[in-house]
Amino acid sequence: MSIGSSPEDDRPTTEDQRPSIGRTLQQARLAAALTVDEVSTATRVRVPIIHAIEQDDFERSGGDVYARGHVRMIARAVGIDPQPLVERYDADHGGRPAPTPAAPLFEAERIRPEPRRPNWTAAMVAAIVAVVGFVGFTLFSEDERSGRKGQVAEGPAASERAASGPAKKPGKPADPKPDPPEGAIAAVPKDKVTVKLAVLEDTSWISAKDHNGKRLFDGVLGKGDSKTFQDDERIDLVLGNAGAIELFVNGKKVEDEFETGQVERLSYTKGDPQAG
Known part of the structure; x- marks a missing residue:
C-alpha cells in the first residue's frame, strides 16, 4: 500500500x-x-x-x-x-522593469537640415530701418540746432523765470498698497457658510455639495489650484488625498492634520470651523 x-x-x-x-x-x-x-x-x-x-x-x-x-x-x-x-x-512579474532608452526610438526620425537660403525679407526690413534711422537722425539734428538758437534769443525771459523762484518739483508718487495675504478670504458674509480649499502639493479629488444635496463641484484639482464654495446653511465635502489640501472655513484656517492619501468626509455650517 x-x-x-x-x-x-x-x-x-x-x-x-x-x-x-x-x-x-x-x-x-x-x-x-x-x-x-x-x-x-x-x-x-x-x-x-x-x-x-x-x-x-x-x-x-x-x-x-x-x-x-x-x-x-x-x-x-x-x-x-x-x-x-x-x-x-x-x-x-519578473522584477522592476528597466527604463527604455529614448534616443534610439527617434534615431530614424531625424530630419536632415535643409541648406540655408538668403533671407531677402530680413534684408529688405534692415534696409528700410536704416533709411528711417538716417531720416530721423537728420530731423533730430536740425531741431537741436533750431532749439539752441531759440534759447539764445529768449535769454531775458529765462532771467525773469529765474527771478520768480525755482520751479516746483513734481510730488513723490505714493507707495503702492500691499496686497492682502494669500489664502485670506476678504469680507466673508456672516449669513452664509464659506469654504475655501487649496491644493498645496500633488493632486486631490474634490466633491462639494450644498445643504440640498446639489453638487457644486466634482473633479480633480492639481498643485496650486483652489476652489471657494458658499451656501446659506451647509457645505458637504469629500476630499481624496486630504493631506495635500489647505482648508479655510468662514475665513478661518482649519487646523486638522489630514494624512496623505486619506479620504475625508466633512460638513461645515455658519458656526464652524469644526469637522462634521
Whole structure:
C-alpha cells in the first residue's frame, strides 16, 4: 500500500493566503465608500482598466510600467500605502522593469537640415530701418540746432523765470498698497457658510455639495489650484488625498492634520470651523 501526501500538505502558505493585488484594491475602495467612477475621476485611469485590475488582469494597462503606475495611483486614491502592492507586482512579474532608452526610438526620425537660403525679407526690413534711422537722425539734428538758437534769443525771459523762484518739483508718487495675504478670504458674509480649499502639493479629488444635496463641484484639482464654495446653511465635502489640501472655513484656517492619501468626509455650517 502506497502512502500519499495528506491534505494538510497541499494547504497554501501564509504568503499565498494574502489577498491578491486586485482584491486588496477592491476591498480598500469599498471600505472608503468610493465607486469605480469616483476612483477613475480622481486618478484619470479609465473605468474598464480599474475593473480589470481589481480582477488581477493587468493586460489592459499596456505594459508593466503603466500597470505599476495604475496600481500606485489607485492605492493612493482609496487611502492605502501603494509601495507593498507595487513590490508584490514586481515580484510576480519578473522584477522592476528597466527604463527604455529614448534616443534610439527617434534615431530614424531625424530630419536632415535643409541648406540655408538668403533671407531677402530680413534684408529688405534692415534696409528700410536704416533709411528711417538716417531720416530721423537728420530731423533730430536740425531741431537741436533750431532749439539752441531759440534759447539764445529768449535769454531775458529765462532771467525773469529765474527771478520768480525755482520751479516746483513734481510730488513723490505714493507707495503702492500691499496686497492682502494669500489664502485670506476678504469680507466673508456672516449669513452664509464659506469654504475655501487649496491644493498645496500633488493632486486631490474634490466633491462639494450644498445643504440640498446639489453638487457644486466634482473633479480633480492639481498643485496650486483652489476652489471657494458658499451656501446659506451647509457645505458637504469629500476630499481624496486630504493631506495635500489647505482648508479655510468662514475665513478661518482649519487646523486638522489630514494624512496623505486619506479620504475625508466633512460638513461645515455658519458656526464652524469644526469637522462634521
